[in-house]
Amino acid sequence: MRKVGIRLLRFKTGTPARVKKETIHLDELEIQPGEDDPIPFSSQTDPAEFDTEKQTPCYIVYTNEETHRIIHENIHRSAMYSGQIHGTGPRYCPSIEDKLVRFADKERHQLFVEPLGENTEEMYIQGFSTSLPTDVQRKMLRSLKGFQDAQIMRYAYAIEYDCADPLQMDSTLEFKEMSGLFGAGQFNGTSGYEEAAAQGLIAGINAARKIKGLKPVILPRSSSYIGTLIDDLVTKGTDEPYRMMTSRSEFRLLLRQDNAEERLLPIGHDIGLVSEERYNEYLKRQERINNEIARLEHMFVSPAAANILLEKNGESPVVTGVSMADLLRRPGLTYEKIMEIENSGLGLTGKEAVSVEIKVKYEGYLKHQLAAAEKIGKAEKQSLPTDVDYSQIDGLRLEARQKLNAVRPKTIGQASRISGVNPADIAVLMIWLQKNK
Numbered sequence: 001m002r003k004v005g006i007r008l009l010r011f012k013t014g015t016p017a018r019v020k021k022e023t024i025h026l027d028e029l030e031i032q033p034g035e036d037d038p039i040p041f042s043s044q045t046d047p048a049e050f051d052t053e054k055q056t057p058c059y060i061v062y063t064n065e066e067t068h069r070i071i072h073e074n075i076h077r078s079a080m081y082s083g084q085i086h087g088t089g090p091r092y093c094p095s096i097e098d099k100l101v102r103f104a105d106k107e108r109h110q111l112f113v114e115p116l117g118e119n120t121e122e123m124y125i126q127g128f129s130t131s132l133p134t135d136v137q138r139k140m141l142r143s144l145k146g147f148q149d150a151q152i153m154r155y156a157y158a159i160e161y162d163c164a165d166p167l168q169m170d171s172t173l174e175f176k177e178m179s180g181l182f183g184a185g186q187f188n189g190t191s192g193y194e195e196a197a198a199q200g201l202i203a204g205i206n207a208a209r210k211i212k213g214l215k216p217v218i219l220p221r222s223s224s225y226i227g228t229l230i231d232d233l234v235t236k237g238t239d240e241p242y243r244m245m246t247s248r249s250e251f252r253l254l255l256r257q258d259n260a261e262e263r264l265l266p267i268g269h270d271i272g273l274v275s276e277e278r279y280n281e282y283l284k285r286q287e288r289i290n291n292e293i294a295r296l297e298h299m300f301v302s303p304a305a306a307n308i309l310l311e312k313n314g315e316s317p318v319v320t321g322v323s324m325a326d327l328l329r330r331p332g333l334t335y336e337k338i339m340e341i342e343n344s345g346l347g348l349t350g351k352e353a354v355s356v357e358i359k360v361k362y363e364g365y366l367k368h369q370l371a372a373a374e375k376i377g378k379a380e381k382q383s384l385p386t387d388v389d390y391s392q393i394d395g396l397r398l399e400a401r402q403k404l405n406a407v408r409p410k411t412i413g414q415a416s417r418i419s420g421v422n423p424a425d426i427a428v429l430m431i432w433l434q435k436n437k
């Protein structure tokens with residue numbers, strides 16, 4: 001790849017040990033149950049699959065003084081510290097030895113003990129990834145509360161890998177200088193199953209469309225986390241394994257789980273990836289949601305009826321009639337609660353009801369978010385002084401302070417394109433700039 005002129009990066013990552021469930025004293029650990037009422041992304045998923053009864057819990061355990069002593073005593077044997085591995089590691093899931101060095105003041109670190117599946121004995125010790133040798137791993141593990149008899153089924157390890165600098169690609173994920181070559185996934189500098197799947201989908205769509213002579217599919221940032229991820233990669237690049245997090249989006253009130261289909265399904269239909277049948281069902285769902293919102297806006301309730309519900313839920317009473325939508329906007333009320341007054345609703349599914357509730361309750365915030373996004377777009381042209389010490393600006397995250405000091409951007413726009421400086425940091429910078437004009 002180097003020979004044909006592709007710029008490569010070198011990253012590292014690791015994984016924790018898998019431990020045999022029956023050898024862990026689970027009763028000594030803190031239980032961490034699943035969500036009470038999980039909502040699937042896709043309306044095609046059978047909600048019965050999310051039967052809470054069927055969920056398997058995770059557990060929480062903490063490292064302790066003894067664990068830290070074992071790690072410190074052996075840290076020179078870690079591949080990451082002995083000089084065998086040089087690549088840049090994932091900022092958001094560092095190895096346990098990395099955590100001990102970087103956060104030396106912490107007396108303990110939280111670990112999640114997660115079952116890998118319903119039909120396996122393997123438990124994943126999230127937060128305990130390491131490149132220490134196997135004898136040390138056994139001792140570290142057995143120092144944890146409840147793990148005194150634990151047996152490792154597969155040891156933890158770390159790896160180093162090459163990937164392409166994604167700045168060489170455009171938003172279709174095709175190399176700018178190499179027509180017909182598309183990149184996706186770990187090859188593009190990301191880490192994570194979802195990141196890889198998201199890019200694979202878009203690169204695949206665009207490769208196929210290119211062959212067919214069709215227009216490429218580019219998802220805007222405001223449409224999805226997929227669009228945000230790809231825009232980040234190709235405009236900001238990355239100097240460490242990139243993970244998609246909600247905080248990377250400036251539109252996160254708009255990028256919700258309940259409206260995933262509304263944002264993306266019509267695009268899928270347009271390009272022939274969603275069947276007519278599924279699309280028509282989606283249209284019917286949207287119609288039900290919109291009709292219900294209109295009904296709530298136009299239906300008024302007498303003060304007497306409203307006040308029974310308001311008082312029961314600790315809300316101040318009303319003196320005149322009030323619309324169902326206004327009731328729903330009260331912080332203490334939910335869609336389910338207002339249905340106690342009037343339940344001739346349209347028989348919405350749980351997921352549709354969530355959409356109605358969010359759209360009505362947060363209407364003001366949603367509008368505000370769109371306006372704020374427009375404002376950020378304009379302010380991107382504002383210039384920044386080059387002699388600022390970003391470590392002194394309150395409100396910036398540590399990562400942003402480090403990156404801004406290293407790059408010293410000339411404009412807010414340039415600052416916003418640096419990997420690791422997120423839209424919330426840009427908002428902080430804009431306020432700072434206004435104050436220090």
Ligand SMILES: Cc1cc2nc3c(=O)[nH]c(=O)nc-3n(C[C@H](O)[C@H](O)[C@H](O)COP(=O)(O)OP(=O)(O)OC[C@H]3O[C@@H](n4cnc5c(N)ncnc54)[C@H](O)[C@@H]3O)c2cc1C
Pocket residue numbers: 013014015157158159184185186187190191192193194196
């Ligand atoms: C140790 C470790 C732990 C991780 N832990 C997590 C985690 O807990 N959670 C998470 O979300 N992500 C995790 N990741 C990251 C995640 O696994 C990867 O980012 C993701 O799997 C990348 O998917 P991909 O399709 O881009 O690449 P891959 O899954 O690597 O797929 C590339 C495929 O191409 C094949 N291939 C290569 N060369 C050729 C060739 N010449 N011809 C044909 N086939 C070829 C390879 O065999 C491979 O099957 C971890 C990664 C590692 C290494």
